[in-house]
Ligand code: NA
């Protein structure tokens with residue numbers, strides 16, 4: 001049997017199993033083992049080996065810690081304080097509450113590794129508030145969804161950790177690389193919201209005059225946001241100041257979140273338990289996918305199929321740009337049907353050898369990848385963030401409403417992706433000038 | 436010559452001493468991939484020499500780490516017969532076979548390939564026999580060796596004497612951590628990919644690294660000093676063949692592979708020396724300063740290493756204890772220690 | 774017969790719960806010791822030569838204990854764009870088909886995992902770090918962990934078979 005055919009069959013088997021609803025982790029591992037049985041029985045020992053050496057990788061400890069931190073902070077009440085401050089500051093502007101939502105999501109993104117905590121929290125706080133002030137549903141849902149998606153791009157970021165691990169790229173550098181594109185997206189969302197609401201005031205009316213706040217009230221509200229700042233410092237500041245490695249910063253963040261919940265008297269046993277359950281389940285799922293992906297790649301290259309992909313992609317017309325375009329397209333299409341972790345773990349090991357051959361920076365590509373993953377969060381039919389939003393919104397909001405709301409934000413994301421492709425410095429400048 | 440194993444039984448039934456009719460195909464997965472200096476300067480020339488010496492009756496397919504199994508697990512894969520050949524450092528596989536540390540190179544031990552060769556295979560010492568004995572016990576055969584040059588400190592602070600390590604935070608793993616601690620420094624464990632950024636941010640003040648590989652890691656961009664001769668002046672990499680695979684060769688094939696052990700050692704070690712020089716040139720061109728420690732300081736560090744670091748190697752196994760004593764004898768005979 | 778099976782189901786449920794709780798402890802371990810390590814190093818210049826290795830150890834252990842826990846609670850992510858639309862019986866039939874891949878994977882993890890653990894015991898495998906940490910016990914846990922996941926997968930298989938045969942009220946199916 002030719003190597004090309006084996007490669008094709010391996011992907012065929014994998015996708016068939018996945019579309020038939022087999023969990024991604026088991027689909028990857030099962031397909032790998034099946035093909036190892038048939039073609040390279042010697043590699044079967046790679047299964048326990050991958051199970052051991054995958055979680056053994058030092059940096060992975062950041063995953064449960066960032067998950068734990070993000071989930072704990074959801075209950076601390078500081079998101080309410082932050083939204084309150086943003087609402088007092090920006091509420092008098094057209095679309096001000098939606099802009100405030102994006103801002104709070106941006107700060108939230110800086111202390112959580114994934115998207116759900118910001119999406120869920122802001123869905124609970126900001127959505128009812130925007131409805132109360134007669135905002136259009138499209139702007140309300142869109143700002144929560146797009147803002148929530150920033151959690152993966154603005155460091156700390158679990159998707160960056162998985163990518164960096166598989167691409168052998170520095171997690172610290174990737175974290176710094178995500179900051180400017182993340183802030184840029186947040187600004188672009190805000191500009192869009194303001195312009196849209198200026199042109200169509202019924203989309204997001206400014207607060208009534210009698211509900212505006214004095215300078216004193218505004219300052220008091222801002223001061224209440226200090227725990228956010230402390231946490232951002234604990235996570236990003238310690239990396240920046242050279243006190244701790246990304247791994248250790250995760251422990252700082254989790255410890256800090258625990259402490260803040262303690263100070264705010266929000267550390268009940270139920271909250272702690274809920275956070276632990278969430279963390280262990282999600283980490284377990286992530287580790288099992290990563291183990292399955294590593295095993296899949298082991299078997300894939302043991303049967304010689306890695307070369308097929310490499311020669312296929314390098315024979316693409318258009319050279320470096322053609323390859324980059326193809327890869328971005330593949331990620332975007334997969335993003336419509338797949339979960340972020342699955343996409344990263346599936347395509348990174350296949351793409352990275354090609355990036356190295358084509359001399360494309362794995363740092364730059366990593367940032368492009370995660371910006372693209374943001375798009376995946378919002379694109380139907382499988383949009384991770386969309387599901388979270390839908391699950392917390394009132395029953396009368398249909399999935400169609402949600403899809404429609406996020407469309408303008410997806411266009412903004414695509415624009416950002418193009419900008420970072422045209423100006424790689426947006427991603428690479430910050431990591432290169434840290435000294 | 437490491438020809439002590441010519442008596443190992445050959446499974447081949449025919450009486451003709453010479454190339455067999457069949458080609459043996461081996462799969463080799465080292466602990467590293469093609470970005471490592473051990474690839475082009477170590478395993479690739481070894482494979483070429485083996486294939487040539489066996490007149491094409493042994494063919495070796497070389498796969499990068501991560502193909503069949505991860506780098507950390509690659510040694511076990513060769514022991515288990517999942518692959519036929521492994522290459523790597525005892526600082527990686529030493530948890531499976533501590534005797535590898537004798538071949539890896541003792542901290543502040545041999546300075547040159549000639550010295551290392553003499554300690555390992557010279558008639559008066561033959562430490563290599565101990566390593567081979569341990570390997571055979573595990574089910575592998577030691578079949579290749581190369582000196583990659585100094586594994587040295589690359590720092591943002593000057594080191595002119597032992598005391599300069601005091602309180603300094605450096606990335607150090609395994610035996611490097613033992614050495615740094617003995618010198619009074621503070622070892623930080625860190626994945627390889629995080630070192631550059633961590634030095635840049637000041638989280639650590641330097642790292643130990645294989646000198647020939649510093650340019651691959653772009654350390655010249657973030658580090659000011661290279662401290663020679665290195666905590667291990669001659670860091671070695673070993674190649675092991677699964678013992679069943681080895682025994683499946685006929686006697687002639689085994690002899691041919693044994694026959695290139697020494698020539699390949701010196702050939703590849705020279706290639707590594709060139710590579711080290713090139714890396715140091717790049718380092719200096721980027722504004723780095725090379726500090727070569729005085730003989731006096733080297734002697735002090737050596738004494739400290741023998742006192743604090745070597746016993747940790749010796750206590751890992753009986754063969755290691757024996758090997759460490761021979762290493763000491765060797766340095767005494769060379770007049771390097773009292 | 775059904776009663777006996779219900780007991781088995783309850784056992785599998787409490788086994789995965791119990792494993793999950795070990796996971797909770799691991800989270801605290803990696804957080805507390807991770808913090809302690811940095812503090813000792815930066816403020817007291819007295820680094821630990823074993824904490825970071827035991828944290829890696831703990832992460833492998835976490836992968837072991839979280840597998841059954843996450844699968845049993847339906848946290849293993851799926852691509853449900855098509856699957857979601859299948860009627861319950863079709864879902865059950867499809868699950869039974871894909872179980873073969875799950876079984877194969879776990880079977881190999883168990884059998885090859887035992888082989889790998891035996892080899893590790895033979896080598897008395899430990900970490901090549903300054904403070905050597907033995908690895909063979911940990912490697913022996915891997916096949917056990919895979920076995921626990923297999924139990925959960927079999928539990929789900931039995932539910933699917935009962936749905937197909939019409940014995941099982943569909944609305945009682947959780948996370949499936
Ligand atoms: Na984030």
Ligand code: NA
Nearest residue numbers: 335376379382
């Ligand atoms: Na999507």
